[in-house]
Amino acid sequence: MSGVKIIPIGKPLTVRQRLLESLGDVLARQGFDGLTLEAVVKEVGLTRTVVLRHFQNLDDMVTALGQSPGFWPPVAELQDGVPGRFAAMPPQAQLAHFFKATIRGLLARPRTLDIMAWELLSRNRYSRLLEYPRVRRSLEFFETVTGEVPESLDLTAVVAVLGGAAMFLAVRSRQSGVFGGLNLYDDGDRDRVDKVLDLLVAGILRQGGDG
Structure with a gap:
């Protein structure tokens, strides 16, 4: 022994x-x-x-x-910071909040970011097993979104593009500190990313409504 x-x-x-x-x-x-x-x-x-x-x-x-919540932020954590008023927020604010809260949740989980960096280099059944719960967690979050989201909007593609960008930025900030002049561990840089996410989501929903 x-x-x-x-x-x-x-x-x-x-x-x-x-x-x-x-x-x-x-x-x-x-x-x-x-x-x-x-x-x-x-x-x-x-x-x-x-x-x-x-x-x-x-x-x-x-x-x-x-x-496990230690690996990926649960829905309750993603909605933290806006308790009791998430449902009253307009749809674009709810959607943008998802990406912003995901970034913050990942930055608080450095081990998860290290594992995600390995995902970029190798893929096998174990990496896929870690992906499935993330997808389910996203679906659970979007089931809580209230208000009118244009039916013509391809929400799956929106989440894939913006979510992928958010995760990549978080991983790069963990691995190299700065990407494109931004360090998400810096409060000022993270606020800049938050503002861009607000603009992007608002523009996407507006275009989706026009379509």
Whole structure:
């Protein structure tokens, strides 16, 4: 049992969380290629038997990581800052708030940004398992949007383009500090991005309504 840490089995949630954190650390450090259950077992310092008491297999663990609030901001967090008044905001403000809140949520999760940087370099079933919960989280958010959104507006494409840009900027700010003269960790630069998002969403909705 040398090197094996003893964690009380009577606290499964604590063990699960430590396992997910260890999985996140492995992914952030070495990416998706060659990811194995053994690497996670070594990282957390538990036996394979203990790990498999909490997750069926590595796929199950990766899925759970993607669904965890520590990896991706939940809808409640994305709406934080406007409690009780989100539904009263005009549609363009609600949509813009999604992208702005996503940026802030990601900047608060540096390990997630490191993992997303690896996604740009390699794709496999594990990276796809992390994607599915993100898509569902976005759908959950947009189900809360109130007001009139033009039926002709291709909202899926809008979210893909603006969401992709937001995530890329967050990843680049984490990796290199500055992209295009902007550092999203700087409050002033982040405010500039917020204003551009407001303008873009307002313009998109206006054009969609004209169409």
